[in-house]
């Protein structure tokens with residue numbers, strides 16, 4: 001098994017030695033943003049141990065270079081738990097990110113909304129999450145480092161910077177609680193009613209294991225959802241992966257403006 005340090009030197013040999021400042025993981029329908037990075041794209045297939053991503057609408061390349069003048073590592077795709085039943089699938093990519101010098105990580109995803117005031121086409125900043133899957137990527141870790149505190153897991157300073165970036169761009173960025181359901185089947189209307197009672201604002205099939213892994217590795221992390229649909233039972237629209245991919249670009253344009261402004265402020 002390749003370790004993060006070995007992979008990081010392989011990546012540096014192709015993309016240059018300059019340290020990376022920030023990592024970005026792109027969700028369903030958002031992978032195109034990676035192509036805007038001015039630098040080097042490395043297929044995951046060239047990076048031993050990297051996930052085999054089989055979800056359509058994802059871009060399985062690691063893009064290292066500059067976005068708005070900031071040296072970034074953009075992961076064009078993630079492996080979801082539902083692909084192989086491995087909640088640790090993104091551990092190695094995040095170890096590599098850390099080895100490349102990053103302190104901060106921004107996660108993005110496509111999600112269903114539980115809030116009628118946050119309809120499709122909007123973006124939502126995660127204030128917190130509910131790990132409704134009951135799974136944990138740190139199960140099996142052997143040291144006390146596994147007891148990761150999750151208070152303020154969604155970093156207050158990164159969130160403030162993202163809120164400020166959204167405001168400067170005139171993009172509405174409500175904050176809410178994201179619930180992780182394993183997928184790949186979508187939720188039932190009864191499950192969505194339950195998640196609302198539990199305090200959820202959005203639901204999706206990713207991100208939470210990566211937040212846990214990022215905190216484990218000492219990366220600061222924040223996450224933004226693009227809302228692609230109202231959750232099951234909340235509207236007449238039919239929920240499907242095709243629909244997710246078709247709707248993601250609506251929120252993606254807003255997401256991109258927020259991210260670019262956020263990066264410009266970090267030059």
Ligand code: HPA
Nearest residue numbers: 110111112203204205231
């Ligand atoms: N549920 C779970 N994951 C999702 C949804 C949803 O409604 N929409 C996009 N990803």
